[in-house]
Amino acid sequence: MNLHADPAAFAEPDDGIAKGAVLLEIRNISLAFGGVKALTDISFNVRKGEIRAIIGPNGAGKTSMLNVVNGFYTPQKGSITFRGRERRAMKPHHAVGQGIARTFQNVALFKGMSTLDNIMAGRSVMMKRNILWQMIWHGPALKEEIAHREVVEEIIDFLEIQHIRHTPVGKLPYGLQKRVELGRALAMEPSLLLLDEPMAGMNLEEKEDMSRFILDVNQQRGTTIALIEHDMGVVMDLSDRVVVLDYGKIIADGAPDQVKNDQGVIDAYLGVPH
Amino acid sequence: MLYRTAGQFKTSYAEDHALFPVRQDAMLLGVILLFAFVILPLTASAFTFQALLIPVLIYALAALGLNILTGYAGQLSLGTGAFMGVGAYACYKLITIFPELNIFLAIALSGFFSAGTGVLFGLPSLRIKGFYLAIATLAAQFFLVWLFQKWGWLYNYSSSGAIQVPNIEMFGVTVTGPRASDLVQYYFVLVVVCLVTWLAINITRGRIGRMWKAVRDMDIAAELVGINLMRAKLTAFFVSSYIVGVSGALFVFMWRGAAEANLFDISLSFRVLFIAIIGGLGSILGNYLGAFLIVALPVVIGAVPAAFGIPISSSTVEHLNVMTIGALIIAFLILEPHGLARLWAIIREKLVLWPFPH
Numbered sequence: 001m002n003l004h005a006d007p008a009a010f011a012e013p014d015d016g017i018a019k020g021a022v023l024l025e026i027r028n029i030s031l032a033f034g035g036v037k038a039l040t041d042i043s044f045n046v047r048k049g050e051i052r053a054i055i056g057p058n059g060a061g062k063t064s065m066l067n068v069v070n071g072f073y074t075p076q077k078g079s080i081t082f083r084g085r086e087r088r089a090m091k092p093h094h095a096v097g098q099g100i101a102r103t104f105q106n107v108a109l110f111k112g113m114s115t116l117d118n119i120m121a122g123r124s125v126m127m128k129r130n131i132l133w134q135m136i137w138h139g140p141a142l143k144e145e146i147a148h149r150e151v152v153e154e155i156i157d158f159l160e161i162q163h164i165r166h167t168p169v170g171k172l173p174y175g176l177q178k179r180v181e182l183g184r185a186l187a188m189e190p191s192l193l194l195l196d197e198p199m200a201g202m203n204l205e206e207k208e209d210m211s212r213f214i215l216d217v218n219q220q221r222g223t224t225i226a227l228i229e230h231d232m233g234v235v236m237d238l239s240d241r242v243v244v245l246d247y248g249k250i251i252a253d254g255a256p257d258q259v260k261n262d263q264g265v266i267d268a269y270l271g272v273p274h
Numbered sequence: 275m276l277y278r279t280a281g282q283f284k285t286s287y288a289e290d291h292a293l294f295p296v297r298q299d300a301m302l303l304g305v306i307l308l309f310a311f312v313i314l315p316l317t318a319s320a321f322t323f324q325a326l327l328i329p330v331l332i333y334a335l336a337a338l339g340l341n342i343l344t345g346y347a348g349q350l351s352l353g354t355g356a357f358m359g360v361g362a363y364a365c366y367k368l369i370t371i372f373p374e375l376n377i378f379l380a381i382a383l384s385g386f387f388s389a390g391t392g393v394l395f396g397l398p399s400l401r402i403k404g405f406y407l408a409i410a411t412l413a414a415q416f417f418l419v420w421l422f423q424k425w426g427w428l429y430n431y432s433s434s435g436a437i438q439v440p441n442i443e444m445f446g447v448t449v450t451g452p453r454a455s456d457l458v459q460y461y462f463v464l465v466v467v468c469l470v471t472w473l474a475i476n477i478t479r480g481r482i483g484r485m486w487k488a489v490r491d492m493d494i495a496a497e498l499v500g501i502n503l504m505r506a507k508l509t510a511f512f513v514s515s516y517i518v519g520v521s522g523a524l525f526v527f528m529w530r531g532a533a534e535a536n537l538f539d540i541s542l543s544f545r546v547l548f549i550a551i552i553g554g555l556g557s558i559l560g561n562y563l564g565a566f567l568i569v570a571l572p573v574v575i576g577a578v579p580a581a582f583g584i585p586i587s588s589s590t591v592e593h594l595n596v597m598t599i600g601a602l603i604i605a606f607l608i609l610e611p612h613g614l615a616r617l618w619a620i621i622r623e624k625l626v627l628w629p630f631p632h
Contacts, residue, residue: 070498091497092497092498092500093497093500093501093502096498096499096500097500101498101499102498104495108492108494108495108498109491109492109495110487110488110490110491110492110495110496111491111492112487112490112491112556113484113487113488113491117484117487120484121484121485121488121496121499121501122499124481124484124485124488124499124500124501125499125500125501127481129480129481131477131482131509131513134476134477134480134481134482135473135476135477136476137476137479137480141476141480141481142288142291144481145291145480145481146287146288146291149287149291150287153287184499188499188500
């Protein structure tokens with residue numbers, strides 16, 4: 001087994017979009033729960049190969065935005081174009097089929113399963129052998145299992161979690177759980193990876209590790225990333241472009257430096273005297 | 275010392291995916307199979323076959339079926355007894371309509387009737403979870419037992435309302451009915467149980483097993499990795515009810531010899547559920563340990579005082595049995611919710627390191 005993940009093994013996701021072109025286009029999205037307006041007239045885009053950050057104060061609608069993108073919520077208005085195809089209503093497993101993977105703010109792992117099984121579960125959709133082959137196990141089902149195991153082991157090497165391969169994830173510390181969750185999302189070989197606060201509750205060292213993984217995923221595998229994060233240092237260093245939400249509206253969109261000095265953003269974070 | 279795993283290296287993923295990656299486990303299984311297939315049949319008495327060996331195997335199979343649904347896929351069911359009944363009645367009808375049908379095939383086919391019923395009553399699981407689903411399966415339990423009583427066609431309109439297992443031969447040997455020998459029935463059950471267990475292990479360790487466990491542990495995340503919840507839940511109901519149905523057919527054809535509707539009532543469902551809980555939810559081995567405990571307990575409670583010359587009435591044995599099982603269930607739920615299978619896993623972990631503490 002190779003100890004160093006081979007960059008050539010990570011083929012760039014083939015989604016028919018050239019690097020730098022628009023991968024995800026969000027147009028005039030509005031989402032309301034009864035009378036509560038979560039998102040109002042949101043438009044922005046994510047270009048292929050970039051790291052796009054979504055920031056904003058608590059309750060600004062960042063997570064709702066991700067939930068719309070991967071099909072958990074259906075917006076009342078607006079459209080989403082992903083990989084050149086427009087859609088309005090969809091289910092999460094359709095989003096998976098199109099190549100969108102995500103991690104959660106509160107770790108959403110399968111607690112009773114081992115690290116290996118959790119990451120293997122990320123490849124469920126790609127495994128095709130039916131229940132009869134599974135029952136016999138030896139032969140095609142085992143062959144398929146091993147083929148996918150090899151890919152999963154690449155990811156395990158990449159994230160440096162070899163030592164917890166067979167540990168039930170419920171027993172792992174929080175930082176490692178976050179890493180396993182990233183591994184499960186990577187196993188789906190997404191063309192767009194949504195990360196909801198990948199560094200929440202981590203110490204400095206863990207944050208540095210996670211930042212390195214995010215950059216490596218972006219550069220080595222060519223995966224486009226949209227992330228929500230509260231640590232401004234991380235956001236400004238990692239991302240290519242930042243969109244800022246407040247009360248469900250976009251208040252700024254642009255390069256990190258430009259956003260950092262925007263008066264509206266400063267007001268939203270620090271508050272303004274009334 | 276006995277369980278030392280040092281020096282057993284895996285050089286391929288195929289080796290790591292073997293059923294028993296640790297050599298000692300495979301040897302242990304070999305010894306158990308040797309006992310089951312050779313030593314026990316040579317030494318056991320007719321009483322041991324009827325009171326211990328055959329029921330242990332059949333109950334273990336029923337618990338295995340339930341465990342796939344509840345332990346692996348996380349869908350609570352209280353209708354196991356009724357699904358066993360569906361298997362038994364289906365098998366009875368199959369052999370009355372097609373008397374020439376091989377009994378092995380009839381039992382295998384009867385599982386499909388139970389599986390279909392299971393999927394039908396599993397449909398509410400797409401909407402409801404936990405205790406509410408348990409109530410829905412409880413409805414199946416009462417409805418089906420009522421159906422077994424009222425639908426005369428099922429028991430060929432016999433005046434007693436019961437089904438009687440006829441003598442059936444397979445390859446010239448009588449395998450069911452009053453004329454069948456215990457030894458033949460034991461081997462028949464053993465072969466079926468081993469086969470089904472092997473298939474069940476294969477399903478649970480592959481893609482479908484992971485799918486079920488994912489749904490059990492966190493259904494939102496399961497949907498997120500592209501698992502179709504409806505398909506996952508309904509396949510769990512299908513496979514589980516199939517196994518339960520086969521165990522029900524064995525229950526009547528290979529052990530009881532006759533059955534009436536209330537044999538499959540809620541107390542049977544609970545009995546199987548207790549076996550699964552005491553044995554360990556989410557484990558295959560646990561079903562055997564649990565079944566052994568539950569079936570052997572009354573035999574032991576009845577035999578031990580007699581061996582010491584203390585007179586004990588059968589009703590006292592029954593009371594003691596119920597009390598002990600109740601106490602055991604409470605103890606397990608508090609002390610070791612993962613059951614006997616987890617206890618064995620802990621013992622095994624300690625044995626690997628023994629004699630060192632860490």
